[in-house]
Amino acid sequence: MADIPFLDRAPGDVLARRGTVPVTAGRYLADVAALAAQLPEAPYALNLCADRYLALVGFGAALARGQVTLLSADRSAHRQRELAGRYAGTYAIADGVETVIPAIAAGAWGEGPMTNAGANFGIPAERVAAIGFTSGSTGEPAAHAKPWAALVAAARAAAARFGLDDPAAQATVIGTVPAQHMYGFETTMVLPLRAPMAIHSGPHFYPVEVVEALAAAPGRRVLVTTPLQMRALVAGGISGVDTVISATAPLAVSLAAEAEAAWGAPVLEIYGATEMGSIASRRTVEGEGWTLYDGVALRAEGADAAAALVPGLPEPVPLADLVEIGPDGRFRLIGRRGDMVKRGGKRASLAGLNRVLAEIEGVEDGVFFAPEDLEANPAARLAAYVVAPGRTSGEIVAALRERVEAVFLPRPVVLVERLPRNELGKITRRSLEALRDGVPGEGAG
Amino acid sequence: METSGVTATTAMTALEVEVATLIVGALQLEVQPQEIDPEAPLFGEGLGLDSIDALEMALAISRNYGFQLRSDDERNGRIFASLRALTAHIEKNRVG
Numbered sequence: 062m063a064d065i066p067f068l069d070r071a072p073g074d075v076l077a078r079r080g081t082v083p084v085t086a087g088r089y090l091a092d093v094a095a096l097a098a099q100l101p102e103a104p105y106a107l108n109l110c111a112d113r114y115l116a117l118v119g120f121g122a123a124l125a126r127g128q129v130t131l132l133s134a135d136r137s138a139h140r141q142r143e144l145a146g147r148y149a150g151t152y153a154i155a156d157g158v159e160t161v162i163p164a165i166a167a168g169a170w171g172e173g174p175m176t177n178a179g180a181n182f183g184i185p186a187e188r189v190a191a192i193g194f195t196s197g198s199t200g201e202p203a204a205h206a207k208p209w210a211a212l213v214a215a216a217r218a219a220a221a222r223f224g225l226d227d228p229a230a231q232a233t234v235i236g237t238v239p240a241q242h243m244y245g246f247e248t249t250m251v252l253p254l255r256a257p258m259a260i261h262s263g264p265h266f267y268p269v270e271v272v273e274a275l276a277a278a279p280g281r282r283v284l285v286t287t288p289l290q291m292r293a294l295v296a297g298g299i300s301g302v303d304t305v306i307s308a309t310a311p312l313a314v315s316l317a318a319e320a321e322a323a324w325g326a327p328v329l330e331i332y333g334a335t336e337m338g339s340i341a342s343r344r345t346v347e348g349e350g351w352t353l354y355d356g357v358a359l360r361a362e363g364a365d366a367a368a369a370l371v372p373g374l375p376e377p378v379p380l381a382d383l384v385e386i387g388p389d390g391r392f393r394l395i396g397r398r399g400d401m402v403k404r405g406g407k408r409a410s411l412a413g414l415n416r417v418l419a420e421i422e423g424v425e426d427g428v429f430f431a432p433e434d435l436e437a438n439p440a441a442r443l444a445a446y447v448v449a450p451g452r453t454s455g456e457i458v459a460a461l462r463e464r465v466e467a468v469f470l471p472r473p474v475v476l477v478e479r480l481p482r483n484e485l486g487k488i489t490r491r492s493l494e495a496l497r498d499g500v501p502g503e504g505a506g
Numbered sequence: 507m508e509t510s511g512v513t514a515t516t517a518m519t520a521l522e523v524e525v526a527t528l529i530v531g532a533l534q535l536e537v538q539p540q541e542i543d544p545e546a547p548l549f550g551e552g553l554g555l556d557s558i559d560a561l562e563m564a565l566a567i568s569r570n571y572g573f574q575l576r577s578d579d580e581r582n583g584r585i586f587a588s589l590r591a592l593t594a595h596i597e598k599n600r601v602g
């Protein structure tokens with residue numbers, strides 16, 4: 062199979078911004094070449110850089126040496142040892158974190174005068190460029206290999222979808238998602254290699270850091286974030302955003318509308334998963350229909366299930382969600398595969414119930430919880446954990462009663478100050494079990 | 507009690523009590539402010555806070571003390587090392 066060039070940018074193009082300092086594509090190639098010459102002979106490079114530009118240099122240098130980049134947003138010693146044990150011959154490329162496996166410390170890349178030149182290079186289309194890991198709302202973490210052609214095809218499709226392919230209107234992408242999470246990796250590590258845009262190197266964790274990155278960016282500013290961070294940024298009163306892109310957890314229509322009103326910018330949502338990458342998008346306030354990326358197709362598998370045919374991936378990827386595919390090829394999510402619950406002979410999807418809960422007036426966040434013995438034990442019921450300041454559990458149940466079958470009404474409804482969402486906004490079953498076991502129930506606390 | 511059993515061995519200053527109260531309120535922790543060991547780590551093993559808590563605390567601190575937390579502070583200054591360290595950081599940076 063043919064090679065695909067590593068970089069598709071003009072040498073003078075700005076590829077990254079470190080604070081207010083622009084870094085050109087030519088400078089990036091020079092940094093990549095300099096690091097590539099230093100890297101050990103090894104099959105796997107664990108990229109632990111928090112600084113997005115340093116992460117990008119590490120990724121490029123590993124590619125130049127034919128090494129596979131392991132993507133882990135978890136930088137803990139435990140995780141480093143686990144991955145090094147699983148992938149023999151792994152070393153780390155790291156900044157600002159203690160390493161417990163052989164490691165190359167990130168240097169002052171992108172700073173000071175250029176001391177060497179770098180050349181572009183080709184990469185075999187089918188070669189695995191990176192391996193991502195599922196964070197696991199369910200089950201054990203699994204590895205997902207990304208051939209170079211798949212990453213390139215997804216980047217091109219995203220650039221076209223989000224209008225990031227116009228060389229005359231170069232955008233700056235400010236990402237609050239780790240570069241090593243598949244969504245952050247696609248949007249802030251692969252996209253700048255193919256599309257005429259720059260990434261801001263960060264950090265962008267606290268609202269003030271996002272504010273400063275926005276102020277430092279000339280031209281169109283694209284905020285790549287999650288529902289959780291979007292909530293904090295809306296509360297923090299940022300401004301100067303031209304486009305918002307959200308992923309990792311379902312975005313409530315109410316939050317999307319609030320952000321659009323506050324920032325005067327469209328809020329777009331990406332649908333994807335680590336195993337298949339991003340495959341579709343929508344503007345949340347415009348409705349439930351998702352539009353597939355160019356080149357991606359869905360294949361129905363039975364009644365509600367589907368698999369995605371993704372350019373560059375060798376096999377169709379089953380969707381974790383149940384979908385309804387419309388005649389125009391757009392699709393609607395109708396629940397998560399495997400999250401169907403049965404009670405009293407009726408079936409419901411927990412994701413569907415969660416959506417109903419989220420739309421109740423005054424509900425900021427909420428989740429249904431199904432006990433293990435729901436089907437076996439007639440006395441068992443669903444529970445719900447709800448963040449709804451000023452509302453009572455009785456009012457929540459009354460509102461649910463209008464839209465939910467009686468057998469699925471939750472008991473108890475536990476009002477909490479917040480849900481145990483992890484840093485990507487997901488709620489694991491284990492954390493809900495902890496909540497259940499730690500909360501004595503209605504009226505007791 | 508299943509908590510670590512650590513008790514405050516050093517008395518808290520008035521501002522430490524105030525900051526502890528702010529943290530417990532903002533994060534809805536299941537402890538009393540006075541029970542927090544001012545020298546114990548806030549994240550990981552100590553109080554067991556996580557990065558989302560950091561975001562919540564940043565909002566609470568900017569509202570109450572008029573300045574913004576930054577990742578650099580966290581990395582270099584180790585401000586979340588303990589209630590005492592965080593309080594010292596607030597005392598130094600508070601506005602008004």
